Amino acid sequence: MNIVVCVKQVPDTATERKLRSDDKTLDRDAVDGVVNELDEYAVEEALKLKEAHGGEVTVLTMGPGKATETIRKALAMGADKAVHLIDDALHGSDALGTSYAMAQALKKIGFDLVILGSESTDARTGVLPAMLAERLGTPQLTLANKVEVDGSSIKIQRITDYGFDRVEASLPAVVSVVEKINEPRYPSFKGIMAAKKKPVETLGVADAEIDAAQVGLDSSWSQVVDFAPAPPRAAGTIVKDEGDGGAKAAEFLASKKFI
Amino acid sequence: MLWVAIIGLVMTVVAVAVAGRRALFLFKLATVGPPAPERIQYAKDNAGAEIKTQLVEVLGQKKLLKWTPSGVAHFFVMWAFFILLTVYIEAYGAIIQGAITGRPNFHIPLIGQWPVLGFLQDFIAVACLLGLVAFAVIRLRESPAKLGRGSRFSGSHLGGAWLVLFMIFNIIWTLFLARGAAAANGNLPYSSGAFVSIPLGQVLPASGLLEEIALLLHIGFMLVFLIIVVNSKHLHIFTAPLNVLFSRRPDGMGAVPEMRVDGKPVDFEDEDLDPERLGRGKIGDTTWKGFLDFYSCTECGRCQSQCPAWNTDKPLSPKMLILDQRDHAFAVAPYLMAAANGGNGHEDTDVLALLNKPLVGEEGVIHPDVLWSCTNCGACVEQCPVDIEHIDHIIDMRRYQVMVESSFPSEAGVMVKNLENKGNPWGMSEMKRADWIAELDFEVELVEEKMPEDAEYLFWVGCAGALEDRAKKTTKAVAELLHIAGVKFAVLGPMEACTGDPARRLGMEYLFNMLAQQNIETLNEAGVKKIVATCPHCFNTLANEYPQLGGMFEVVHHTQLLAKLVDEGKLTPITPIEEKITYHDPCFLGRHNKVYSQPRDIMSKVPGVQTQEMHRHKDRGFCCGAGGARMWMEERIGKRINTERVDEALTTDPDTVSTACPFCMVMLGDAINEKKNSGEAKESLEVVDVAQLLIKSVKTPV
Numbered sequence: 005m006n007i008v009v010c011v012k013q014v015p016d017t018a019t020e021r022k023l024r025s026d027d028k029t030l031d032r033d034a035v036d037g038v039v040n041e042l043d044e045y046a047v048e049e050a051l052k053l054k055e056a057h058g059g060e061v062t063v064l065t066m067g068p069g070k071a072t073e074t075i076r077k078a079l080a081m082g083a084d085k086a087v088h089l090i091d092d093a094l095h096g097s098d099a100l101g102t103s104y105a106m107a108q109a110l111k112k113i114g115f116d117l118v119i120l121g122s123e124s125t126d127a128r129t130g131v132l133p134a135m136l137a138e139r140l141g142t143p144q145l146t147l148a149n150k151v152e153v154d155g156s157s158i159k160i161q162r163i164t165d166y167g168f169d170r171v172e173a174s175l176p177a178v179v180s181v182v183e184k185i186n187e188p189r190y191p192s193f194k195g196i197m198a199a200k201k202k203p204v205e206t207l208g209v210a211d212a213e214i215d216a217a218q219v220g221l222d223s224s225w226s227q228v229v230d231f232a233p234a235p236p237r238a239a240g241t242i243v244k245d246e247g248d249g250g251a252k253a254a255e256f257l258a259s260k261k262f263i
Numbered sequence: 264m265l266w267v268a269i270i271g272l273v274m275t276v277v278a279v280a281v282a283g284r285r286a287l288f289l290f291k292l293a294t295v296g297p298p299a300p301e302r303i304q305y306a307k308d309n310a311g312a313e314i315k316t317q318l319v320e321v322l323g324q325k326k327l328l329k330w331t332p333s334g335v336a337h338f339f340v341m342w343a344f345f346i347l348l349t350v351y352i353e354a355y356g357a358i359i360q361g362a363i364t365g366r367p368n369f370h371i372p373l374i375g376q377w378p379v380l381g382f383l384q385d386f387i388a389v390a391c392l393l394g395l396v397a398f399a400v401i402r403l404r405e406s407p408a409k410l411g412r413g414s415r416f417s418g419s420h421l422g423g424a425w426l427v428l429f430m431i432f433n434i435i436w437t438l439f440l441a442r443g444a445a446a447a448n449g450n451l452p453y454s455s456g457a458f459v460s461i462p463l464g465q466v467l468p469a470s471g472l473l474e475e476i477a478l479l480l481h482i483g484f485m486l487v488f489l490i491i492v493v494n495s496k497h498l499h500i501f502t503a504p505l506n507v508l509f510s511r512r513p514d515g516m517g518a519v520p521e522m523r524v525d526g527k528p529v530d531f532e533d534e535d536l537d538p539e540r541l542g543r544g545k546i547g548d549t550t551w552k553g554f555l556d557f558y559s560c561t562e563c564g565r566c567q568s569q570c571p572a573w574n575t576d577k578p579l580s581p582k583m584l585i586l587d588q589r590d591h592a593f594a595v596a597p598y599l600m601a602a603a604n605g606g607n608g609h610e611d612t613d614v615l616a617l618l619n620k621p622l623v624g625e626e627g628v629i630h631p632d633v634l635w636s637c638t639n640c641g642a643c644v645e646q647c648p649v650d651i652e653h654i655d656h657i658i659d660m661r662r663y664q665v666m667v668e669s670s671f672p673s674e675a676g677v678m679v680k681n682l683e684n685k686g687n688p689w690g691m692s693e694m695k696r697a698d699w700i701a702e703l704d705f706e707v708e709l710v711e712e713k714m715p716e717d718a719e720y721l722f723w724v725g726c727a728g729a730l731e732d733r734a735k736k737t738t739k740a741v742a743e744l745l746h747i748a749g750v751k752f753a754v755l756g757p758m759e760a761c762t763g764d765p766a767r768r769l770g771m772e773y774l775f776n777m778l779a780q781q782n783i784e785t786l787n788e789a790g791v792k793k794i795v796a797t798c799p800h801c802f803n804t805l806a807n808e809y810p811q812l813g814g815m816f817e818v819v820h821h822t823q824l825l826a827k828l829v830d831e832g833k834l835t836p837i838t839p840i841e842e843k844i845t846y847h848d849p850c851f852l853g854r855h856n857k858v859y860s861q862p863r864d865i866m867s868k869v870p871g872v873q874t875q876e877m878h879r880h881k882d883r884g885f886c887c888g889a890g891g892a893r894m895w896m897e898e899r900i901g902k903r904i905n906t907e908r909v910d911e912a913l914t915t916d917p918d919t920v921s922t923a924c925p926f927c928m929v930m931l932g933d934a935i936n937e938k939k940n941s942g943e944a945k946e947s948l949e950v951v952d953v954a955q956l957l958i959k960s961v962k963t964p965v
């Protein structure tokens with residue numbers, strides 16, 4: 005089975021993230037890049053499926069040069085090879101542009117199954133799996149916490165507010181996973197060493213037959229007009245207990261219309 | 264008589280041949296694995312110190328004598344072996360002389376008739392006999408049948424131990440029979456001094472035959488004993504001195520040894536590094552020093568009795584850790600040796616499975632729960648009378664599990680990721696590392712590329728000290744004390760990263776290397792010479808492990824520096840603290856670095872403080888449970904180690920528990936809070952760092 009995992013490099017959530025003042029896109033150079041957490045689960049699931057059914061796991065990343073760190077990480081976990089979609093023309097693409105570019109790349113790579121995280125921690129649109137499936141013309145099975153492949157069909161358990169749905173489709177398909185699905189492995193040193201030697205193919209816009217007019221900041225349907233940092237959290241109110249603490253606390257809650 | 268000499272000498276030749284064959288086997292087995300050139304080099308470079316150690320530890324029995332009754336008993340039994348060598352020279356002399364002249368009245372030339380020697384021989388034989396009685400009483404009183412898991416002998420080979428005692432007893436009684444008979448026949452070389460043998464001669468009949476039979480028995484038991492020794496745990500009488508010689512000095516604590524493959528330190532940049540060979544995954548990966556550890560263990564269980572994991576019902580016993588590996592090594596010995604000789608002709612799949620049995624695994628020689636229970640506290644190493652280095656075994660097995668198998672408790676993975684991405688185990692932003700400075704009302708200098716001209720010390724704050732709430736109080740107290748004492752210091756702030764200790768103790772040598780190299784570079788570029796650290800783990804890593812990577816700094820722990828400042832009158836505790844305080848020794852400050860007195864000195868200088876030691880303190884201090892990267896793992900098996908420690912602290916009825924380590928503070932603090940919730944500890948009970956006590960007393964109350 006030919007599995008492609010989409011892995012995004014995102015800024016570390018523990019650091020202060022900034023948008024660039026010039027084109028209002030994320031300042032990716034100023035922060036440490038890490039693997040989007042959910043994508044580690046996606047890689048793990050792909051590796052598990054490969055271990056059970058054989059085949060090959062390819063990592064697909066769209067991002068700037070720095071994203072190679074992320075690619076190596078996924079390869080160190082055990083993926084076989086990687087494709088790095090990289091082109092200045094892609095900078096600033098919105099979800100539509102991104103999904104178009106990635107779909108083109110996927111068509112070029114070829115796949116039986118595409119696995120994604122269900123959401124990134126930076127842009128957090130959560131729409132890419134659906135958009136990709138639409139563009140590729142394959143079934144979409146999203147928010148999976150369990151995946152089973154049997155021959156040419158795939159079954160997932162899709163988490164919902166009320167429990168879960170069982171969804172079944174035929175391959176090829178696009179799946180997105182949630183963190184309950186597995187426990188991602190930590191790359192062994194053996195894996196880290198091996199990753200240095202694994203092949204990483206770079207694709208530019210032309211290589212992937214992407215129409216440059218449909219991607220990039222200028223072609224995006226949505227646009228960041230302005231931004232402002234979230235206001236710092238105001239200091240809380242401290243109620244000192246001088247025998248009347250309960251009453252004071254109740255007064256405070258009442259003033260905020262909580263009670 | 265000729266026949267006596269013939270029987271005696273034939274017995275000897277056969278026994279020596281059998282024992283020699285076994286010795287050769289043991290040597291070959293021990294050398295199947297990778298070499299350990301650093302051990303030989305160290306012994307050569309420090310020959311003087313090694314000789315001293317042999318005198319103090321082997322002949323002087325320093326470590327055994329820490330446990331008085333069994334130590335004294337062992338002291339006499341061991342010295343009996345040396346002194347009774349002269350009796351055996353006399354015995355062999357007697358049977359040979361008997362064959363030549365017909366009369367077995369041999370004496371050692373020059374000193375052989377000296378009454379002092381005669382006295383010494385009888386004396387040590389009697390002392391040895393008393394020692395055997397003591398051993399028997401100890402074994403009966405502390406028998407596993409009675410004490411179960413609580414017995415230090417639980418898990419040891421009990422039958423073998425009794426057999427050894429019985430054989431030594433046989434040697435001693437035949438000694439007196441032979442010497443008494445010789446005295447009766449007028450053949451004993453001593454006319455006085457031999458205060459047991461001579462009177463015995465007066466009651467025994469004057470019979471040549473009795474003397475000859477007694478001599479043969481005396482020699483025969485010794486030869487049987489020799490064969491038993493080389494085939495049992497009693498092998499230690501030959502291997503222990505070697506193990507002491509090649510063990511790390513001053514002991515197997517402090518630094519974790521560098522990781523080696525085939526005796527060479529590993530270079531992670533090396534393209535040709537075989538990633539399968541990191542650490543120890545199979546018994547065949549054990550160096551001869553590891554085998555010497557196996558051969559030297561006497562199964563005494565001192566280590567087990569001190570182990571915090573064993574004492575809280577976890578499956579880890581440091582003794583069984585060694586014994587299980589040893590038993591496995593013996594089980595696969597023939598195949599191991601054949602494989603080492605280039606033979607790979609084992610078609611038999613069962614044999615191959617046994618040979619390649621993983622050292623650690625659910626079905627392995629050592630269960631993963633055993634491996635991951637260890638806190639690296641060093642209590643086992645501290646006590647082991649034959650200098651076995653348990654922590655080194657644990658670390659090397661962890662290295663394989665983590666770096667090759669990627670198999671370790673998943674909770675620790677979070678810590679590892681945080682170290683990789685953020686340089687601290689909690690994954691907090693490095694910018695937060697300087698936050699505590701704003702909470703002080705004086706200036707603290709930050710290193711900006713270079714150390715400020717006037718700063719004497721770099722204050723290494725540590726991840727906990729910078730980011731963890733309880734530890735931050737210690738950080739602020741130390742900064743303020745240094746400020747008051749007029750000691751100029753600077754901090755690295757966001758440029759500081761974890762020393763790498765938790766990664767290294769987990770077995771993640773690769774990550775440790777990365778962090779350590781980065782820190783050494785920062786420190787060297789800043790021109791740092793002297794460092795003061797509040798965290799004993801940072802302190803240990805900076806002082807003892809960074810030199811392995813070329814980082815040479817003069818490192819002190821804050822308790823050392825503060826004690827000195829108090830001594831010099833630069834800090835004067837005046838405000839009384841009327842409290843009963845018990846001090847908990849952090850393992851990495853105490854056992855690993857032998858800093859026991861300074862924290863206590865500081866407390867004793869604070870007026871009003873009444874100190875009360877816990878039962879287990881100083882070199883026998885009981886771990887808080889956080890070392891060996893255990894801080895970052897769940898404790899699922901048995902009683903919690905921190906609860907056990909706080910239970911002990913509570914027996915001293917303290918007002919305050921003091922310590923000198925941020926991780927001990929967290930562990931003890933958590934356990935105390937639980938005790939408060941269940942009403943077992945008073946609400947006012949707190950755990951504080953000794954620096955916090957000191958600052959409280961140095962400042963006048965406002």
Ligand SMILES: Cc1cc2nc3c(=O)[nH]c(=O)nc-3n(C[C@H](O)[C@H](O)[C@@H](O)COP(=O)(O)OP(=O)(O)OC[C@H]3O[C@@H](n4cnc5c(N)ncnc54)[C@H](O)[C@@H]3O)c2cc1C
Pocket residue numbers: 010011012013029030040042043046064065066067096097098099100102119120121122123124125126127128129130131132133226
């Ligand atoms: C702060 C910010 C706000 C933005 N707001 C918008 C907006 O409002 N509308 C809009 O259209 N665009 C927006 N963008 C642009 C956004 O980066 C892109 O739309 C696009 O990459 C969508 O990705 P996502 O991270 O939201 O994907 P999600 O759908 O949240 O991600 C799901 C999965 O898709 C995969 N994936 C996503 N991106 C990549 C990639 N580059 N390479 C490989 N795999 C990938 C991963 O497996 C991921 O887990 C914003 C970007 C930023 C930084």
Ligand code: SF4
Pocket residue numbers: 566569570571572573579580581636637638639640641642643644653654
């Ligand atoms: S280091 Fe401590 S926890 Fe580990 S085996 Fe030794 S005594 Fe037990």
Ligand code: SF4
Pocket residue numbers: 559560561562563564565566567581582585646647648649650651
């Ligand atoms: S390892 Fe040392 S302390 Fe432990 S049983 Fe063996 S000899 Fe005794």
